[in-house]
Amino acid sequence: MAIRTEMKLVENPLAPKSSAASRDGFGKGLVELGEGNPNVWAVSADVSESTRTHWFAEKFPTRFVQVGVAEQNLAGVGAGIASCGKIVFISAFGVFSPGRNWDQIRVSICYNDIPVIIHASHTGLTVGPDGASHQALEDIAIVRVLPNMTVIVPADMEQTKKAVHAAAALHKPAYIRTSREKLPVFTTSETPFEIGKANVYRDGKDVAIFACGPIVHEALKAAELLSAAGIDAAVVDCHTIKPIDKKTIIEMAEKCGLLVSVEEHQVDGGMGSAIAEVLCSESCVLGSGSGVLGLEHPVPLVRHGVHNRFCESGNAMELLKHYSLDAEGIAKTVREAVAGMKRK
């Protein structure tokens, strides 16, 4: 099946004309927000240019705080500002924030339930040559367990801008995960975006691929490869990991009978795990009582991502290919999953 026109993607979503880093979308969204709302503040831990917070800093210097290389203080200062009625964006690389300041995010931000938005840039494998120490591959797992937290992993630059506005409107703690690499911009300003509502970009009946972040575009390309091989794959942009869109997960599970999750993250604890939790707890067969949406039969899920390992240096696309997270790798994983279902 073809890409759904109501998603208002760019003209040729498989090969979009423009590319940009999602961190640019963050920087632009933040400036837009700052123009319209004098209560928006930003704090940076020595990476204001890399996280694109410097665009905000240049325009609104009195609402910008530079804390230096100090991620624990970053979270605490952000919390203190937010407690005075402000909406605060704190930016650093994902490996350091939430990697280094999880306790501060837990108590100073989430327990206080105040509007601090944690912007984690340079996440995933696509940060590339810096190597394993700088590849945030565990961040989704550690933030999504926190009460009061919303977790968003935008698919491209355009969606990141929307995520910035939507997160600010929550007036609660939130997490936005962006990437360093310039990647295809395949959504448009008219593509729907609602926190907690996954976007089904492509319908399918054999298998549904759930992806987030830069991997969504690879999944769209993978679906095209699969189509040529006679497999009708749906592609879902699961941009909100928490609260996860249970309804769409159950609908796709009922319809396709097989799900594959793909993400730039460890397979344990990330988006795939969140989907697995829904499939388990919503299954009527288990009679757990929580299955209000009522999945009739257990549906298998193949979780694809980084498999319990540290990765290595390389350029972004090289790494995605090496770890089978590019279109080819995703298509191969899906083909094997479909073949496995048929053997059964």
Added chain:
Amino acid sequence: MVRFNKVTSIRQLKLIANTIRQDVVHMLLEAKSGHSAGSIGLADIFTALYFNILYHDQQNPTWPDRDRLVLSNGHVCPVMYAAMANAGYFPKEELLTLRKLGSRLQGHPHRTILPGIETSSGPLGQGLSQAVGMALVAKAEKKRWRTYCIMSDGEHDEGQTWEAIMLAGKYKLGNLTVLIDRNNIQIDGFTEEVMPLEPFADKYRSFGWHVINVDGHNIKKIIEACEESKAIYEKPTAIIAHTIPGKGIPFMEFLTEWHGKPPSKEQADDAISTLESERKMIEDERD
């Protein structure tokens, strides 16, 4: 600006501190757990803050122009709860719900359920960063309210504390006053044995702070130090308040074992009778 609850009589303030000490003893006895020594040792500082220094409104705890008080070492919250109840934030009977299921008086303070608490705290070293964030807002928006932060000496072992000290110095936060409970003990023993802090004042000074050493049980001196900090525009102020853990209850004083346990019934009776005799002496004092 309006000033609420201001008590200027030192004798009156000493009586309030005595009441707060007695309240803390009753609370910990009833809760059967909690931190005795630190809470008792801070009674004079909390009295000075809630009844003289702070601009606040117990009828309107979210008054935008109130002074902010951040308690960083959350485990001494019994003394803050007692000070708040005596100042009229909530009924005194509620003090005996401390640490019990359904209580607003959590074992460590929780902002979203008890009006008047500026921030939830517990894990050491997180308070000063938040106080710095608040002071930055007041400075940027040219507000006259001040931010006060109470910290323990032990939590200066945390790296985050020094990140925050450095930042307050960088932004020259003259509207920030930190009161440090320099009681020289932490859980594993004396601070200078576990992790030496001295030369403590010099460390703060080298980060661009104004430092005042004060007897943390002399309410008059505490108030004077806070007044002095208001007059220092170009630097944040650290008031190193030298205190005796468990001050006022002789069997508790100076002993690290009283850091994290409550008194027994007999010990509580003993403490209350000591505090009652102290109270009579204060009553006999002249203003």
